[in-house]
Amino acid sequence: MRYLIKNGSIIDPARRVATIGNVLVENGKVVQVIDLADLTLAPEALDDHTEVINARGAVIAPGFLDLHAHVREPGDEHKETIETATKAAAAGGFTTLCVMPDTHPAIDCAAVARQVREIARRRGAVRIEPIGAITLGRAGQMLTEMAELVEAGCVGFSDEGNAVADAAVMRNALAYAAMLDVPIMAHCEDARLSRGWGMHDGAVSIRLGLPGYPAAAEEAMVARDIALAEMTGAHLHICHVSTAGSVALIRAAKARGVRVTAEVTPHHLTLTDQWVLGNLATVHSEGKSSHRSGRERAETDDEGLDLPSRLKPTLLPPYHTSTRVRPPLRTEQDIEALIEGLRDGTIDAIASDHEPQSAIDKECEYRLAAPGISSLETALGLALTLVHRGKLDLVDLVAKFTEGPATVLGRAPATLRPGSPADIVIFNPDSPWTVDPAKFLSKGRNTPLAGQRLKGQVMLTMCRGQIVFRRGNFGVGTGALQQASRLEGILGGENEE
């Protein structure tokens, strides 16, 4: 099958290109990219085996690479499976997911890594690349057989969810991983400083009486791991950076040549601890539960919001467990520092930290709720609020989903250059939509964004030249339109008919 994606705004950060044009895909590869200023489409492109996808008004970009997703398989299939996670990924524009090893069993030996890849091969809508555990059972003591795990396809190592508490173990992990030329992807948390935590340690935690997870619990560990990376010469990647202090530590380390990279999640870039405070009025209002889903609220939302700056915690009651995430949602000052970190290159990538939970894990007292946000399907829309608020350029944003994460993995960035694998996302950066968790393809409905209006939506995702996600009838023209676009495509070329 051949696809001609027409009239989109092509953003290819790896080639520093942003232009209107067409992309021709065949046999899983990009065959041709045509700048509309130069309409010379090869005539053989247009035959009965070619589907024309009309991408007018949308962005065509390389498929997104997610450095950090929890897909829950094997072991927690009631929360998510590789099949459902990859479908959600496709709906979010991601064509590759690096999956965290906190499965049951953990990805701490080659057999499990191979099993994950095998399930992904059979049932995955997009590519899956496993991240191995640093230590056996993620218990922080014995190193895993890292060389064999790399052989089995692991692209990095992490004890995600747990920090490696013992600095000597971390030192050895970094040194050993350096030998294999893969990053250690560190979850930075001093678990003694965050013990019993409910939320970010600050004004809201004091008001709500929830034990705090101080910024210093993250920063102390970031500082330690940077020192160890500096000592070993290893590549340290800091997962889900959430505080201004961490950004400053990483910036300083990069400036003196330490091999450190970093990622940030869309929610840490946009939501604050005020979301835990929520809106008391939602509890006092008569009637049924507001805890379940945002659908009813979304339907009664008659404000016609189209400004993403209207993103507000007012739809949630206080202590809503959908806001419980690790690290916790921080403050406006942290958000400003994180955005600055993205802009100046301190933070290389936006990663979803997709963490699906079942209803039973979330419908309980705040501190007892499992942390995490199901984020694959809202990642782009949420991140785009930065573009709409003028904080980040659209091309830079796309780069943080494509080029940036590829650099972290030490590989050439995905591109739309002819000959590249056809991993492509088409998204409309301006189309408004309301987040409805009931419509998620992920099993995880845990999001604080239920009922929120976002601007920017994935329309179509292609992985290895196959359409793995399509919103409605996106790109399918009527007969006449199809005809017209054909004519348009032929302009300047040979007439085949």
Add this chain to the structure above:
Amino acid sequence: MSMSAGAGPAGNRRRHVLDLDDFSPQEIDEILETAVSMKEVLGRAIKQVPTLRGKTIVNMFFEESTRTRISFELAGKALSANVVNFTARGSSVEKGESLIDTVRTLQALGADILVMRHGESGAPYLAAQYFHGSVINAGDGRHAHPTQALLDLFTVRQRLGRIEGVKVVIVGDILHSRVARSNLWGFTRMGASVTLCAPHTLIGPASFWKATWPDLTITSNLDECIKDADVLMTLRLQKERMEGGLIPSLREYSRFFAITAERVARAAPHCLVMHPGPMNEGVEIMPDVAVSAQSVIEEQVANGVAVRMALLYRLSGE
């Protein structure tokens, strides 16, 4: 008795009492006024009025409590409600039933009002979303204890004749105290000035508190702030705080933060000594102070029943 059920949040009839943060001074005022009448009822030979006849109140206590539970039970009974006590021990909570399922079960059993004590901050907010009647927070984690704050306000007003302009010093383990937080809302909203006094490990950064209560004074010097206090409220210090490394020793804590007769002598003669109980005598308060003429600790307990009656009456919306 003729009392009107006044406006709650946003002018609507009040449904839940989760904290004092959504009480207007006027609403607090009305409750304290109602409590005066209720106190009069409690002074009668037959301490009962038929106001809540046919209503069912469930005291749902997931945490130990003596005075609050009994106080609510007596308040409900004095208003002729059916009062059922539920404790986590011996209930299906021990079999792993979730809070939401427990609330649904009590709903199905016909409860009209849930009085809830829970160890987790915010738990009553969750219950309130699943319960069609009213939820009264009888203490949640470190977060809030609104009826304690109301009875403290009532006691101060009865004794000093006013709340506005009164200087309140709250001393002790502020960080872990739901009583301190609810009293902060209550006293500041009624125009009192509040000073918090604690070792730094038992309060945290001052800026965290001032973000919500900007007019607070925060200090660790009890001897200094005691001088012009009208109300001296001390809080229970749990012994685990020492094991957790938050204070070096009970002895040192007691030396610098206990309410002693010597310290009280430096305050004004009218200064009230308050404690929400249960007391650790010899740690945060000395036994002689607890029973001194300036102590209103027993009065607080007695007033608790009247104030809770006033609140139950208000929620019944008659």
